[in-house]
Amino acid sequence: MTTVSGPDKTGQPAPRTADHTAGPPTGRRTIPRRHGARRALARSVGDQPVGALCVVVLLITGLALFWIPLRGVRLDAMTGYGLISVLPVTTLVGAGVLAIAFVATLGAARPRRTLLAVQLLSTVVSLHGLAPVLEPVARFPTTWQHAGLIEYITRTHGVDTLLDARFNWPAFFALAGFVTKAVGQDHLDPVLRWAPLVTNLAYLGPLWLILRTLRANWRAKYFAAWVFAVANWVGQDYLSPQAFGYLLYLCWIAILVNWFRPDAGTARKEGRRRTPRARPRTGPFWRCYDWAFGPTEPGELPPRPASVQDRSVLFLLLVAIFMVATAAHQLTPFLMIAVTTGLVLARRCTLRGLPVLGCVIFASWVSLMTRAYWAGHLDEVFGGMGRLGANLSTSVAGRITQGSPQLAGVQTGRVALAVLVAILALLGLLRRHTARMNDRVVVVLFLAPFASFGLQSYGGEIALRTYFFMLPGACVLLAYLFFPDPVSVPAVRTRPRRRRLRRWRPAIAAGAFALVLISGFLLVRFGNEKFERIRPGDLKAFDAMLQRRPKGPIDVVWLTAEDTTGSGFPVMPWSYRSYERFSYPVVSTSRVPGTDVLTVAAKLHDHGADGFFVTTRGHEAYLELSGGLPAGYGTRLREALSRSAAIAVVYADRDAAVFTLRSPPSSPDPPPPTATPVTVGMTPWTPACLVYLPVLLGVLIARELRRLRAPRGERRPLRPYTVLAVPLLVGLIAVVVERFLTLR
Amino acid sequence: MSVLILLLLTGAPALAFATLVPGLDPAARVVVSAAASTVMAGLVAEVMLLTGLWSPAGGVAAMAGVSAVLAGVSLAIRRHRRTR
Numbered sequence: 137m138t139t140v141s142g143p144d145k146t147g148q149p150a151p152r153t154a155d156h157t158a159g160p161p162t163g164r165r166t167i168p169r170r171h172g173a174r175r176a177l178a179r180s181v182g183d184q185p186v187g188a189l190c191v192v193v194l195l196i197t198g199l200a201l202f203w204i205p206l207r208g209v210r211l212d213a214m215t216g217y218g219l220i221s222v223l224p225v226t227t228l229v230g231a232g233v234l235a236i237a238f239v240a241t242l243g244a245a246r247p248r249r250t251l252l253a254v255q256l257l258s259t260v261v262s263l264h265g266l267a268p269v270l271e272p273v274a275r276f277p278t279t280w281q282h283a284g285l286i287e288y289i290t291r292t293h294g295v296d297t298l299l300d301a302r303f304n305w306p307a308f309f310a311l312a313g314f315v316t317k318a319v320g321q322d323h324l325d326p327v328l329r330w331a332p333l334v335t336n337l338a339y340l341g342p343l344w345l346i347l348r349t350l351r352a353n354w355r356a357k358y359f360a361a362w363v364f365a366v367a368n369w370v371g372q373d374y375l376s377p378q379a380f381g382y383l384l385y386l387c388w389i390a391i392l393v394n395w396f397r398p399d400a401g402t403a404r405k406e407g408r409r410r411t412p413r414a415r416p417r418t419g420p421f422w423r424c425y426d427w428a429f430g431p432t433e434p435g436e437l438p439p440r441p442a443s444v445q446d447r448s449v450l451f452l453l454l455v456a457i458f459m460v461a462t463a464a465h466q467l468t469p470f471l472m473i474a475v476t477t478g479l480v481l482a483r484r485c486t487l488r489g490l491p492v493l494g495c496v497i498f499a500s501w502v503s504l505m506t507r508a509y510w511a512g513h514l515d516e517v518f519g520g521m522g523r524l525g526a527n528l529s530t531s532v533a534g535r536i537t538q539g540s541p542q543l544a545g546v547q548t549g550r551v552a553l554a555v556l557v558a559i560l561a562l563l564g565l566l567r568r569h570t571a572r573m574n575d576r577v578v579v580v581l582f583l584a585p586f587a588s589f590g591l592q593s594y595g596g597e598i599a600l601r602t603y604f605f606m607l608p609g610a611c612v613l614l615a616y617l618f619f620p621d622p623v624s625v626p627a628v629r630t631r632p633r634r635r636r637l638r639r640w641r642p643a644i645a646a647g648a649f650a651l652v653l654i655s656g657f658l659l660v661r662f663g664n665e666k667f668e669r670i671r672p673g674d675l676k677a678f679d680a681m682l683q684r685r686p687k688g689p690i691d692v693v694w695l696t697a698e699d700t701t702g703s704g705f706p707v708m709p710w711s712y713r714s715y716e717r718f719s720y721p722v723v724s725t726s727r728v729p730g731t732d733v734l735t736v737a738a739k740l741h742d743h744g745a746d747g748f749f750v751t752t753r754g755h756e757a758y759l760e761l762s763g764g765l766p767a768g769y770g771t772r773l774r775e776a777l778s779r780s781a782a783i784a785v786v787y788a789d790r791d792a793a794v795f796t797l798r799s800p801p802s803s804p805d806p807p808p809p810t811a812t813p814v815t816v817g818m819t820p821w822t823p824a825c826l827v828y829l830p831v832l833l834g835v836l837i838a839r840e841l842r843r844l845r846a847p848r849g850e851r852r853p854l855r856p857y858t859v860l861a862v863p864l865l866v867g868l869i870a871v872v873v874e875r876f877l878t879l880r
Numbered sequence: 881m882s883v884l885i886l887l888l889l890t891g892a893p894a895l896a897f898a899t900l901v902p903g904l905d906p907a908a909r910v911v912v913s914a915a916a917s918t919v920m921a922g923l924v925a926e927v928m929l930l931t932g933l934w935s936p937a938g939g940v941a942a943m944a945g946v947s948a949v950l951a952g953v954s955l956a957i958r959r960h961r962r963t964r
Binding site for chain 2: 307308394440463
């Protein structure tokens, strides 16, 4: 008897939260329960200790199935499908069990918050910790270039803006270098290896702050958090400015929606309301009209109360966040401005001057601090603007390779998963609208990132980035598709079996989707692992070159099977230290090892003692999968190079090999290149800008601080600030334009 | 030692910032203060890099200084409120 006794029998408090949102105390509603509801709740599976125990057992089983068989994984047996091709079946089953256990907890009558949080964290650790646990060194070549940039800063105490475009936005590299050096962590390897997991865990903090402001039931909120973690297969979570920028982006949104939304009186009920005396309107037209334009409830809870001091400090924090984001990454501040503008236009943000302030900071940074990046080739930099169709096609169709069918399968999977998430999010939006909820904040979060499509020149990556940035909105809308009710529907006594089934129906549908999503994650997240994985030998190959030539430039000759006329780099951890000494001359393959040996030897001859030919298993896998070279080509080429009388082996193991000429022609070492630090670059009007800018920033910040102290809707106190700001703003725009025209 | 420095780098600015926003609920204060301490470290690192004053030890000192200033401001605001 005692094992199945409900809360009322055991004397525990009644499951009060069943009818409440998972959010804060403000805005909680109480729905009067019908007679017997409490007993019906007690009968539900998740509400009984036995039910919770089942979920715990399921969770432990899932974790055991996922992690224990990983001991025997042989990464070298990987095919073009990436990591999933070597994962044991039990691990995949374990991932499915984790998903089912989470959704089963959502099916319970009341939220078991600790259990849900533990499950969410377990899922994040399992999915995003998979590669760091399996692979001995940090994955993904670009991670190691970032390590090289950080090492450059900590070694030279400066940047070289012409060496790498990323040095024009160096805040993140400076931060990483500063913190690691300050705590005495000279080796970045563990930081690089575990960064993806730490980053994904860190995202959950601000995401939770965003979710708690929504008028949604606890199931939708927890499911949204789970979807966010599992749908984030984009792989932008390694130690990088974009991962850091994204964290700042989430914090930015969290602060805006928690403390800078208009109060309930302003965000009044939207849509036209007809007086009860008005003539009733019937017919399909009016039904459609009422569906589209009828009255709705705001999709957010009333804003959290905060004093003027709190909000002023938070506003100053917003400004600081924006400054760091602007100095760290080129795309993130643009999206912050887009989202803030969207929120202001949707009347869900009281800081109406914030988008202007953001634009001023962003434009000033680009104009003054990144001159080395745009001067001389302004047309290329801004050429992608407005080319909506071209940006879309290069970033979607252009990303599907013509090489191996396995790689094309993974890439198609990525596009399919992104489209599925976007479509289900739209359906969720429609379902919420049908339930008369007006989710303006979430819609802005979902749609604002699309602005980057037409405005940013970002090569073929923009679709990926747009998906990444729309995830916070998409995951909420997607959760609304399954759990649209603003408060959870109470279980009632009448016809209990059918009722219970009804409550489980969304959970079953959500479970099916969760299984699809988690399988998709395991396929596409590590789908390129055959060439994105870094093997210890890859790093040793670069060490061997540095050991052989302790001073002077190093020219890394590498083989390609693609058109690299624009830009191209080998798929290996190039320049992971001594960044400035390396250059990467390329040779195109003839697809015949013997001929390639002659080409390589000729190229090495051109570069003399500086020249090394490097090949790694990751790079060879890329040539096979993306370039269409026959399987085993890399091994045959290595053998042919080793046999060549003109070429000596500098380093060789299973993972990588380095070759150089036996007797290179002697050539004098060129003088070491001098670094180009950040310089503003003077034009006739630039000194004026240097005076305007601090004053304008001060006025705009003071204007928003004044707005926080002014009564709601009162514009009069802001007028002096506006009058001051407008001419300064015009002056700044003029100087920015003048600089672009003069220095182009 | 490195643990102590890490605590000073992350904990001290976060705590100082948390005292400036007393009206927030505890969980939100934790998240917002963590964000603030990261942003402060970012600003210090950026300023050190661009002004040619790169020094990790100096940066730690600057972070401690900024934290002290924030804590001082918070204390001054409280005193001002009490006396008013």
